[in-house]
Amino acid sequence: MDLLSFFKFYSVINAIALSKRINMNETLLSQYVKGKKEPSEKQIQRILTGVKDLGKELMQLEIA
Structure with a gap:
């Protein structure tokens, strides 16, 4: 997926x-x-890391 x-x-x-x-x-x-614009591989990895970090945070979230 691009x-x-x-x-x-x-x-x-x-x-x-x-x-x-x-x-x-x-x-x-x-x-x-x-x-x-077309991102470089470095920029793609930067974005992907940010998305994955957000996903990890959401997985740990508990709402009382």
Whole structure:
């Protein structure tokens, strides 16, 4: 799955909020999400790590 497909399928993930979590320029991530720019492998890994870290946090979440 490429980055564009990922963000279309998981539209619940807010790119602006994710960009802040991974300390990436909001406009740059938005361009990746919209397919206007092609991210490098390093950038893809940075985004993927941020998404996986968020997933880990959500897995540990307990609401009382």
